[in-house]
Amino acid sequence: MNDDGPIPEELIARSLAGDEDAFAALYGAYAPGVYRLAYGILLHVQDAEEVVQDVFVYVYRSLARFDPRRGAFRTWLYTITVSRCRNKRRRKWLPTVVLSHLMGQGFEPSGPHRETPEAAVARQNVRDALTDALGGLSPRLREAVALRYGQGLTYREMGEVLGCPPKTAESRIRLAHEALRRALSAEGELLLEELWGF
Amino acid sequence: MGILNFNFNFNFDFKRGHVTGKLAAYLHGELTPAERARVMAHLKTCETCRAALAAEEALAARLRAQFSPLTHPRPGQLARLWPGIAARIANTRPPRRMRFAHRSVFGMALTASLLCVMLLPLLLGGRVPVSRADGSATQAAFTGPTLPPGAATAIAQLPGDTATAPSTHAGQDSPGATVTPVPTPETKG
Numbered sequence: 001m002n003d004d005g006p007i008p009e010e011l012i013a014r015s016l017a018g019d020e021d022a023f024a025a026l027y028g029a030y031a032p033g034v035y036r037l038a039y040g041i042l043l044h045v046q047d048a049e050e051v052v053q054d055v056f057v058y059v060y061r062s063l064a065r066f067d068p069r070r071g072a073f074r075t076w077l078y079t080i081t082v083s084r085c086r087n088k089r090r091r092k093w094l095p096t097v098v099l100s101h102l103m104g105q106g107f108e109p110s111g112p113h114r115e116t117p118e119a120a121v122a123r124q125n126v127r128d129a130l131t132d133a134l135g136g137l138s139p140r141l142r143e144a145v146a147l148r149y150g151q152g153l154t155y156r157e158m159g160e161v162l163g164c165p166p167k168t169a170e171s172r173i174r175l176a177h178e179a180l181r182r183a184l185s186a187e188g189e190l191l192l193e194e195l196w197g198f
Numbered sequence: 199m200g201i202l203n204f205n206f207n208f209n210f211d212f213k214r215g216h217v218t219g220k221l222a223a224y225l226h227g228e229l230t231p232a233e234r235a236r237v238m239a240h241l242k243t244c245e246t247c248r249a250a251l252a253a254e255e256a257l258a259a260r261l262r263a264q265f266s267p268l269t270h271p272r273p274g275q276l277a278r279l280w281p282g283i284a285a286r287i288a289n290t291r292p293p294r295r296m297r298f299a300h301r302s303v304f305g306m307a308l309t310a311s312l313l314c315v316m317l318l319p320l321l322l323g324g325r326v327p328v329s330r331a332d333g334s335a336t337q338a339a340f341t342g343p344t345l346p347p348g349a350a351t352a353i354a355q356l357p358g359d360t361a362t363a364p365s366t367h368a369g370q371d372s373p374g375a376t377v378t379p380v381p382t383p384e385t386k387g
């Protein structure tokens with residue numbers, strides 16, 4: 001996680017000096033990542049949105065505590081995000097995934113061609129199967145998947161965010177893979193082969 | 199039965215010298231050179247583990263392709279959240295000065311407490327000269343700048359609030375970056 005570069009530091013310094021436009025820019029740069037991480041863990045739109053708000057309010061009030069010598073800004077931000085997601089889970093049961101939430105979230109085919117309605121439905125079914133499988137993971141395993149596949153973090157970086165050794169991050173990914181493979185093998189196999197060439 | 203149907207028993211495989219428990223880390227480029235060499239050597243001779251690796255690759259490819267799009271915010275979704283954040287930030291405040299003020303208040307209180315403890319025996323019955331934390335410092339810490347009207351405008355054009363991830367989060371699990379090819383199995387004589 002060393003992609004922070006000078007921009008966050010400058011924005012952080014300006015935010016600390018009372019420049020709210022700088023904090024707004026910080027939000028603009030990092031809110032998408034925070035949302036994607038929160039949604040990847042919680043699989044619930046409203047909860048993820050609340051986490052985004054809580055995280056940035058907390059970050060604004062705590063910016064002075066961030067020490068770049070101890071780690072990248074993104075690591076700090078994601079640590080806060082994971083913590084907020086855990087708090088959110090404690091307050092209520094992880095909701096059953098509402099598949100309608102997933103509609104219209106950038107799932108449109110990226111190619112220039114238009115899909116037939118049947119292909120669109122098939123593609124949606126494949127994604128729904130993945131979402132169901134992710135929803136069946138334990139929260140700790142889902143955190144690992146969200147950090148690895150949603151944010152592209154290494155095991156060491158995952159360990160920094162999750163507060164565990166890299167080996168633990170590795171084992172969580174391994175366990176997540178096993179669970180996902182089991183869950184996904186039961187459904188959508190033909191669709192998968194047809195649409196993704198597996 | 200498709201490729202994802204390949205399941206293996208990690209503990210059983212480990213006892214038999216298989217490397218199934220290391221395949222995810224192998225695919226992610228997370229093994230040490232020695233571990234990696236061991237896995238590759240084993241894969242050349244073990245059909246079971248090659249099949250397991252194929253299953254791991256299929257799953258990793260699917261997650262790389264589908265996980266991130268699954269979690270993208272909708273256009274305008276994050277901009278809609280900003281006013282709530284701005285309001286909460288405006289009500290309580292702010293970063294640096296409050297922190298230092300707290301430090302100052304707590305520091306003074308701590309010093310006063312220590313002085314009390316140390317001087318008490320010498321001041322039996324006397325008046326303890328404790329400096330008190332001035333509440334005005336805390337009050338001043340909460341009078342920070344307010345959010346300018348322009349901040350909301352800046353948020354309205356969030357660079358990442360689209361279906362495309364911002365460059366600051368571009369560290370995706372790209373296939374070419376981390377996926378390790380399956381070693382060519384040794385030719386069976």
Ligand SMILES: [Zn+2]
Pocket residue numbers: 215216217218240244245246247248
């Ligand atoms: Zn083997």
